[in-house]
Amino acid sequence: xxxxxxxxxxxxxxxxxxxxxxxxxxxxxxxxxxxxxxxxxxxxxxxxxxxxxxxxxxxxxxxxxxxxxxxxxxxxxxxxxxxxxxxxxxxxxxxxxxxxxxxxxxxxxxxxxxxxxxxxxxxxxxxxxxxxxxxxxxxxxxxxxxxxxxxxxxxxxxxxxxxxxxxxxxxxxxxxxxxxxxxxxxxxxxxxxxxxxxxxxxxxxxxxxxxxxxxxxxxxxxxxxxxxxxxxxxxxxxxxxxxxxxxxxxxxxxxxxxxxxxxxxxxxxxxxxxxxx
Amino acid sequence: xxxxxxxxxxxxxxxxxxxxxxxxxxxxxxxxxxxxxxxxxxxxxxxxxxxxxxxxxxxxxxxxxxxxxxxxxxxxxxxxxxxxxxxxxxxxxxxxxxxxxxxxxxxxxxxxxxxxxxxxxxxxxxxxxxxxxxxxxxxxxxxxxxxxxxxxxxxxxxxxxxxxxxxxxxxxxxxxxxxxxxxxxxxxxxxxxxxxxxxxxxxxxxxxxxxxxxxxxxxxxxxxxxxxxxxxxxxxxxxxxxxxxxxxxxxxxxxxxxxxxxxxxxxxxxxxxxxxxxxxxxxxxxxxxxxxxxxxxxxxxxxxxxxxxxxxxxxxxxxxxxxxxxxxxxxxxxxxxxxxxxxxxxxxxxxxxxxxxxxxxxxxxxxxxxxxxxxxxxxxxxxxxxxxxxxxxxxxxxxxxxxxxxxxxxxxxxxxxxxxxxxxxxxxxxxxxxxxxxxxxxxxxxxxxxxxxxxxxxxx
Numbered sequence: 184x185x186x187x188x189x190x191x192x193x194x195x196x197x198x199x200x201x202x203x204x205x206x207x208x209x210x211x212x213x214x215x216x217x218x219x220x221x222x223x224x225x226x227x228x229x230x231x232x233x234x235x236x237x238x239x240x241x242x243x244x245x246x247x248x249x250x251x252x253x254x255x256x257x258x259x260x261x262x263x264x265x266x267x268x269x270x271x272x273x274x275x276x277x278x279x280x281x282x283x284x285x286x287x288x289x290x291x292x293x294x295x296x297x298x299x300x301x302x303x304x305x306x307x308x309x310x311x312x313x314x315x316x317x318x319x320x321x322x323x324x325x326x327x328x329x330x331x332x333x334x335x336x337x338x339x340x341x342x343x344x345x346x347x348x349x350x351x352x353x354x355x356x357x358x359x360x361x362x363x364x365x366x367x368x369x370x371x372x373x374x375x376x377x378x379x380x381x382x383x384x385x386x387x388x389x390x391x392x393x394x395x396x397x398x399x400x401x402x403x404x405x406x407x408x409x410x411x412x413x414x415x416x417x418x419x420x421x422x423x424x425x426x427x428x429x430x431x432x433x434x435x436x437x438x439x440x441x442x443x444x445x446x447x448x449x450x451x452x453x454x455x456x457x458x459x460x
Numbered sequence: 461x462x463x464x465x466x467x468x469x470x471x472x473x474x475x476x477x478x479x480x481x482x483x484x485x486x487x488x489x490x491x492x493x494x495x496x497x498x499x500x501x502x503x504x505x506x507x508x509x510x511x512x513x514x515x516x517x518x519x520x521x522x523x524x525x526x527x528x529x530x531x532x533x534x535x536x537x538x539x540x541x542x543x544x545x546x547x548x549x550x551x552x553x554x555x556x557x558x559x560x561x562x563x564x565x566x567x568x569x570x571x572x573x574x575x576x577x578x579x580x581x582x583x584x585x586x587x588x589x590x591x592x593x594x595x596x597x598x599x600x601x602x603x604x605x606x607x608x609x610x611x612x613x614x615x616x617x618x619x620x621x622x623x624x625x626x627x628x629x630x631x632x633x634x635x636x637x638x639x640x641x642x643x644x645x646x647x648x649x650x651x652x653x654x655x656x657x658x659x660x661x662x663x664x665x666x667x668x669x670x671x672x673x674x675x676x677x678x679x680x681x682x683x684x685x686x687x688x689x690x691x692x693x694x695x696x697x698x699x700x701x702x703x704x705x706x707x708x709x710x711x712x713x714x715x716x717x718x719x720x721x722x723x724x725x726x727x728x729x730x731x732x733x734x735x736x737x738x739x740x741x742x743x744x745x746x747x748x749x750x751x752x753x754x755x756x757x758x759x760x761x762x763x764x765x766x767x768x769x770x771x772x773x774x775x776x777x778x779x780x781x782x783x784x785x786x787x788x789x790x791x792x793x794x795x796x797x798x799x800x801x802x803x804x805x806x807x808x809x810x811x812x813x814x815x816x817x818x819x820x821x822x823x824x825x826x827x828x829x830x831x832x833x834x835x836x837x838x839x840x841x842x843x844x845x846x847x848x849x850x851x852x853x854x855x856x857x858x859x860x861x862x863x864x865x866x867x868x869x870x871x872x873x874x875x876x877x878x879x880x881x882x883x884x885x886x887x888x889x890x891x892x893x894x895x896x897x898x899x900x901x902x903x904x905x906x907x908x909x910x911x912x913x914x915x916x917x918x919x920x
Contacts, residue, residue, distance in 0.1 A: 227814055227821035229736045261601040262803040321610075328614035330607075411603035420603060424574060424710040425806040426737065 205240045212239040238429040246429045247436070265418065265434070269441055272407065272414040275331075276399045276445075279338025283395065287343045288388065291350025292376065295384070301351065308347065316341035316402045320409055330410050334403070341402045342395040349391025353384030382458070389453040396449055400442045415441075563771040568597040570775075571608045571620035574805045575709055575727035576815045577648045577756035578621040579795060580782040580836055582805070586798040589782040593774040599804070604708050605678045612761060613639055619760035619775060621647065624840075625680040625848045627759045627871050632858060640762040643840055644776050644873040644880075647756040647783065650747040651815070651834030652683060653731040654690070655740045656723040657716050658823070664743065666694040675707035675715060675724035682755050685851040686746050687725040692917040693899050699855075699919065716740050727755070728815040728834065729807050734823070736811050741823025745833055750898040752835075754844045765876075773880070779838070780880050786836040792816040838881065840872035843893040843905040850908045856919035864908040 254266030294301045316337045323333035357380050365375045407416025415438055422430035568590075572578040582599055584590050590597040602608045605623060609630065612620045627641035656663070663669065669691065676683040688698040698704055707715055712730045715721040717739045724730075725746070734740035746753060758779050765772040785791055796813040799805050805812060814820035818833035845868030852858045874892040881888040896903045903911060912918065 224821050224825065224827050227736075227810065227819075227827060228738065228823075229808070229810060259803045260598050262801070321606075324607075324610045324614070330611060330614075330616060409603060410607055411601055417603075420710075421601070421802070421806055425802075425808075426713060426733070 209239045209241060212237060236428065238432065242429050243432050243436075246433045250430075250433060261421070263413065265415075265437060268413060268415050268418045269437065272403050272416065273441065273445075275334050275414065276338055276396070276403050279335040280342045280396060280399050282335070283339045283342035284346060284392065287346035287391075288350050291347045291388070291391075292354050292380075294347070294351040295354025296376075296380075301355075308344065311340075312344040312348075314340075316398075317405055317409065320406060324410075330412065334406050334410060334414075337406050338399045338403060342399045345394040345398065346388070346391040349394070350384065350388045353387025353391075354380055356387070357383040382456070385456040386453060386458075389449065389456055393446060393449040393453060396445045397442065400438075400445055404438055561770040563594055563774045564768045565618075565771050566594060566596045568595055568618045568771070568775065569616060570597050570599050571602045571611055571617040572599050573602050573605060573608060573621055573709070574807075575756075576729055576799075576805070576812065576834060577651055577727050579799060579816070579834075580647055580779055580786050580838075581621050581758060582799045583786065583795050584778050584782040586804070587782070587785070587795070589778040589785070590775075592781070593778045595771070595774055595778060597775070597778075601804075605681075612759070618764055618771075619758065622757050622759040623678055623681045623683075624754045624757045624844070625682065625685070625852065626678075627757065628845060628848060628867060629680040629852070629857070631871050632867065641759055641871060642762050642765055642873050643757045643759045643871055644765075644876040645758045645779055645783065645838040646754045646840050646844075647758055647836065647838075649752050649754055649835050649837050650745065650832060651755055652686065652725060652727055652746040654687070654723060654725045654743040654746070655712075655716070655731045655734050655823075656743045657719070657721070657740050658738070659719075660722060661741065661824075666691055666696065669694075669696060669722075670701050672722040673703045673705060673720070675705050675712050675721045675726060677707070677709050677712075677726055679706060680852075680857070682746075682753060682848070683725045683727070685848065685855075686749050686753065688855060689851065689898065690725075690749050692915065695917070697917050713737060713739060729805065729811045732811045732814050732820060733807070735821055736808070742820075742828075745830065747830075747832065750896065752837075752896075753898075754840070757840070758838075776876060776880050777884060780877065780886075781884055783836045783838040784881075784884070784886055789817070789831055838877055839888060840874050840877055841889075841892060841894060842868040842872055842874055843896060843903075845869075845872045846893075846905045846908050847896060847898075847903055850903075850912050853908075853912050854915060854918045862908075865905075 250265045254264045256264040257267060290304075294304055319337055319340055320333065323336045324330060327333050327336060361379055361383060362375065365379045370378065403414065404416040404419065407414035408420040409416075411417050411420060415434060419431055419434045419438075422434065570581060572581050585597065585599050600617070602611065602620075605626065608617070608620050608622060609626065611617045612622075613630075622643070624643065624646060627643040630639055630641045674687060676687055678684065684704065687704065691698050691702060696702055705721070707721065707724065707726075709726050709730050712721065712724045712726050713734050716724065716734055717737070723740070723743065731742055735742060758776075760772070760775075786795055793813060793816075796816050797809055800807055800809045800812045815834060818828075818830040820828055820830075820833070822828050842865065846864045849858070849862055849864045849867060853862055869892075872892075878888040893905045895905065
């Protein structure tokens with residue numbers, strides 16, 4: 184790779200920004216003072232023990248090393264490794280998201296192909312879409328009577344709208360000529376849908392799915408903080424409970440990394456189905 | 461492990477009275493070394509000892525002084541033989557063991573909110589109290605009381621840590637659907653505090669608190685009712701002169717630091733945590749408002765007790781046993797270490813220890829020594845339930861005519877608690893009502909309506 188390549192220069196710049204940022208952060212945090220002999224009062228008020236506060240990056244890195252070197256430990260129902268917690272969250276997201284896809288994509292096809300269905304269903308979509316997923320949580324807990332299923336339901340309800348709307352939009356926007364060509368070839372409607380409309384609408388559908396997975400990952404953290412039990416959201420809440428900001432920062436970074444991974448996976452699929460006109 | 465309360469009843473050295481010792485080194489050693497008789501590490505052994513203890517004590521008319529002097533003169537073995545000749549002690553032991561029966565369901569989920577009030581429920585797992593009664597119980601950390609309520613209502617939790625007013629409110633359908641709930645045991649008494657931000661070090665007089673914002677953990681909580689009561693006694697209307705917000709306990713400290721709250725009346729460890737972090741100070745302990753007030757409780761849906769009576773019995777025994785164990789001052793350090801880890805409270809041990817032992821920094825530069833800062837006493841007094849209902853009426857949480865005593869008696873199962881306490885060899889009161897003194901004012905449980913009317917500051 185030539186040194187002048189844009190990618191290379193961008194990577195150098197990113198790295199520099201990261202290092203400078205971390206150094207400023209490290210320098211901005213005053214070091215804990217060493218203390219001599221402590222009175223009983225000082226001992227009781229945590230003299231010599233770290234106070235809750237924003238930790239320097241070196242501590243966060245040490246915490247990350249400690250957590251990531253044993254990510255799958257299981258010390259009872261309320262203390263599990265970061266790997267297990269993230270596993271629970273991903274499982275919930277994927278189940279809710281898959282359910283949403285199974286319903287949203289066929290329904291979006293229907294809405295996109297039939298102006299009547301579009302007009303009839305649009306008011307419902309417009310009312311339900313802006314509701315915050317977490318607003319469903321109390322109702323879900325009450326009606327479904329199972330916190331696991333409620334969390335999955337919340338993911339389902341927040342993932343469904345972008346997929347539905349994008350599918351409908353993509354299907355409705357397929358070029359008239361292509362459908363006409365299919366008609367002159369006397370393809371039946373089902374075959375038209377699968378061989379002409381689906382490939383043509385696929386990039387738009389995937390855009391909707393990519394937006395959805397991002398929202399689902401945002402929501403699962405909040406939902407787990409609310410309900411507790413397991414998952415990365417619960418992990419953040421549990422560390423917050425102890426005012427342990429080092430762990431909180433570490434888990435925020437993990438949430439970001441996993442979110443990026445999910446987005447990248449769908450981005451890969453999206454590139455695979457896109458076409459040049 | 462010491463089981464002080466199940467000390468050898470045939471020994472003149474042990475004191476069987478609940479909480480009678482002072483926790484000094486002498487008392488502790490005498491409790492530890494004078495064990496004997498059945499193997500107290502098994503549930504059968506515990507029950508045998510409990511039965512022996514109950515019988516011996518009934519012979520002496522519950523006078524422990526009399527028993528000890530008698531044992532001293534006669535010698536325990538002689539006494540045991542003499543007693544066995546006139547009383548079918550082995551049959552009695554067998555009867556109680558049979559009577560309990562094996563639990564119908566051994567795998568249980570019990571919810572708790574991570575605060576020191578839940579100490580008995582939590583410690584029963586690491587210290588083996590559930591196992592002792594044949595249960596495999598998991599204690600599950602819960603993000604708040606509303607979730608604990610919903611998970612109890614939907615059956616994910618078999619039983620749960622709750623606030624003493626919650627089962628009353630749930631039974632009446634206030635703030636939730638009406639579902640018959642039972643509260644067979646109180647968890648802790650005292651153990652709360654009013655914390656103010658360090659900015660208000662000069663405002664120790666509550667009349668200066670006009671315009672303050674306070675946090676309480678839940679609407680239907682002793683915290684809310686005690687804070688309202690306290691400020692009202694100083695002439696402030698809690699609905700007008702101050703703002704009371706519901707803030708989840710873990711967020712209290714951060715809100716205090718951010719200046720979002722001026723103070724809070726909350727469960728520990730968050731009072732002590734504010735001092736530990738150098739953000740606030742302890743204005744007063746709630747025991748100064750009402751000495752011995754109830755706070756948190758162990759509650760379950762009525763259906764759990766009806767459908768699984770043996771499981772319910774075994775669970776209640778584990779909880780009451782753990783509660784009594786927690787009430788002994790000498791066990792408090794061991795308990796602090798057992799419940800501080802991530803799995804349970806997830807707090808520094810120093811903070812938990814200050815709460816449980818009552819030797820704490822008050823944030824004002826003094827080390828206070830208040831051993832009963834938090835205490836554990838399972839007996840659910842009906843009069844406490846009536847008081848809670850009067851405050852719910854006073855502040856408009858319930859309206860219309862309330863049959864105070866009927867509701868309290870339906871929800872607070874004092875009889876179940878008494879039976880289990882006695883089975884386990886503890887003393888339980890014979891009455892379920894007593895008068896309470898709150899900030900110098902006597903509460904007459906026979907006149908709840910007149911009590912509500914007697915306050916100048918109330919809603920409506």
